[in-house]
Amino acid sequence: MVPVKIPVGRSGFADIRKNGYYFIDKSPLIAELLKTDATQVTLITRPRRSGKTLGMYMLLGKYQ
Numbered sequence: 001m002v003p004v005k006i007p008v009g010r011s012g013f014a015d016i017r018k019n020g021y022y023f024i025d026k027s028p029l030i031a032e033l034l035k036t037d038a039t040q041v042t043l044i045t046r047p048r049r050s051g052k053t054l055g056m057y058m059l060l061g062k063y064q
Contacts, residue, residue: 011053026055033059 007021016023033042046052 011057013054013057016054023054024051026051026058029055030059 005019005021007016007019007023010016010021015021036042044052044055
């Protein structure tokens with residue numbers, strides 16, 4: 001069995017993709033957020049280390 005690299009403490013999408021870390025693709029969530037009409041603020045509450053910052057970077061396109 002191949003060991004899974006978990007990106008503890010890493011929030012840069014480019015870093016996670018380049019180094020082959022395990023992550024959950026939140027693209028469907030982003031698509032749903034972009035479909036919503038005229039919201040000024042979207043609050044995403046999740047526990048620590050659940051990918052909030054990574055999801056935000058994916059949403060903002062900061063993956064380079």
